[in-house]
Amino acid sequence: MGTPIQVHNIDTHDAKRHLNEKIHTRSFQGVFRRVRIIAGTFLFALFFGTVWLTWNDRQAVLWDLSAKKFHIFSSTFWPQDLVLLSAILIVCAFGLFFLTVWAGRVWCGYTCPQSVWMWVFMWVEKVSEGDRNQRKKLDQAPFTGLKVYKRFKKHGLWLLISVFTAITFVGYFTPIRDLVPALLTFQAGGSAFFWVFFFTLATYLNAGWLREKVCVHMCPYGRFQSSMLDKDSLVISYDVSRGEARGGRSLGSDYKAKGLGDCVDCQMCVQVCPTGIDIRDGLQIDCIGCAACIDACDSVMEKMGYEKGLIRYTSERELNGGRLHIMRPRLVAYGALLVAMVLTLGWAIASRPLVSFDVAKDRGLYRFNAQGEIENSYTLKIINKSHERKQFNVSVKGLEGLNLIGPSSINLRSGEKLELPLSVSVKPALLAESMAEIEFYLTQSKDSDLSLVAKSRFTGRVP
Incomplete structure (x- = not known):
């Protein structure tokens, strides 16, 4: 399965300076920065656009908590x-394992929401207060009108x-087209205001202050x-x-x-790192794989006329003069398992029944009705999960002479849930034992292939 690669936890002042000093990242250009911008732009468009x-x-994507439905x-x-x-979350976890x-x-460096929002907030900081050296001088400068203005602009x-961000996130749980006007006119409920405030504060603190x-x-x-990781x-x-x-x-x-x-020991790789580490000390747990150090180092190598790639994406085996093994047991195992899980999940979603059918027997054992028959009471629970109205027929089998007392045909709107009380009776002479298994059938009037069965029991007194 491969030997795990060593990840260093550098215990030096420079590597841990982010614990007590603010990290001021330097501006840079490069291939991986452009890749990250493209990925971040796509994720921003996906997040802020899908909700509308x-x-x-x-709404196309909505976790309707009040109706307990996820569209x-x-x-x-x-x-x-x-x-x-x-299962979807488990598949995503295995996808992350495979990618790692x-x-x-690479997930952390390019697509993790914390990283994406952090880079956006760092860009705002640069636009508002200037590049690295300007921001460091501003931090040390006394409060003046200009400093207050720049800080006010940034925050x-x-x-x-x-x-x-907060309104959009809450909009995935409360219809966004109703939420926004309600917030603007102060007609939204207290819970809506609370969650918008909570996620506003969480985004502001995580991406702006806590960052790395x-x-x-x-x-x-x-x-x-x-x-x-392996070699x-x-x-x-x-x-x-x-x-x-x-x-x-x-x-x-x-x-x-x-x-x-x-x-050339220019420290550029350290100055552009959002977590403030020195990649030259080896792979560290603080590294989020953003490749900012690669872009910075490549730009210096280009200016010096040296070959690029002093810092690069590579493997421990290649660095030691070996040859990269792409098709290795661990990666193949994760990949095969991931494909199998995705296919199984796709089949499960495609084949899941769009009608839910269950039967609950009344707590009472039985009773004799006016016709002298033994009668049991039941509650049928039916959910129409499809997006169209459906008509169903209800029937019961399992004992000779069973009579269904209640509606045998029902109509359900799209998304409607119904709890239907009904009774089943039988003549005492036809009951051979005190407890027998019976079956309720739910069939769709226009679709003979849809036939759901729910089992229950019929109790009575044998003559």
């Missing part, structure tokens, strides 16, 4: 389908983004990633054999004659 889509005169476009999930929703074995914390934009502390100290993913996992690494010994030099000088490697 409609499907069959309702995802043409599919509607009920509490009875909770096992399917749980293959390419490390105002942070709060604005947080409010939009969420990734380093609150998220458990970095703690167990070392058990999932062939693609992780961001510094090529020690090529970069050492570090040192400054003039452009075009014969630095190798001085015993220097390609690393």
Whole structure:
């Protein structure tokens, strides 16, 4: 299954400076930054746009807590389908395992909501207060009108983004087209205002103030990633054999004659890191795999006329002169299991019944009715999970001479739940035992293939 790769927990002042010092990241350009911007733009559009889509005169994606229904476009999930929703989460977890074995914390670096919102807030900080050195000087400067203005601008934009994020998130649980006007006119309920305030505060604190502390100290993913990585996992690494010994030099000088490697010790990789680590100390649990250090180092290598890739996505085996093994047992096992789970989940969702049918027997054992027959009472619970009105027929079998007392034909609207009380009777002479198993059948009038069965018991006194 592969030997786990070692992930270092560097215990130095520089590596832990984010515990007591604010990290000021430097602006940079590069391929991976563009990839992250594209991924972040897509996720922002998906998050803020999907909530406004409609499907069959309702919100396309909505967790309707009051009706206990979860709508995802043409599919509607009920509490009875909770096992399917749980299965979706399990499949996502295995997908993350597969991705980690293959390419490390690429999820954290490009698509994790904490990372995406953190980068957006850092961009706002740069726009409001300037680049790294300007922000450091501003922090040390006394409060003046200009400093107050810049801070007000930054925090105002942070709060604005947080409010939009909170309203959108709550809009996935309360219809967004009703929520927004209700909030603007102060007609929304207290719970709606509370949750909008709560998620506004959570977004503002997590992305604006806590930032990398969420990734380093609150998220458990970095703690167990070392058990999932192996020597062939693609992780961001510094090529020690090529970069050492570090040192400054003039452009075009014969630095190798001085015993220097390609690393000019410019600290750019540290200055652009959102968690404040030095990747040259080895792979660390604080690394979120954002590849900012790769972009920064490549830009320096290009200026110096050196080959790019001093810091790059590579594997421990390649760094040690070996050959990368892509098709290895652990990755294949995770991939095969993930494919099997996705196919099984897809089949389960596609084949799940759109009608729920259950029968509950009344607590009373039996009674004799006016015709002298033994009678039992039941409650039929029926849910129409489809998106159209359906007509059903109800029948009962299992004993000779059974009579159904109650409506035998019912109509249910889309999404309607019905608890139908009815009784079943039989002549005492036809009852051979005091307890017998009977079956209730629910068939759709226009679809002979739909026939659901719910078993129950009939009790009585044998003559």
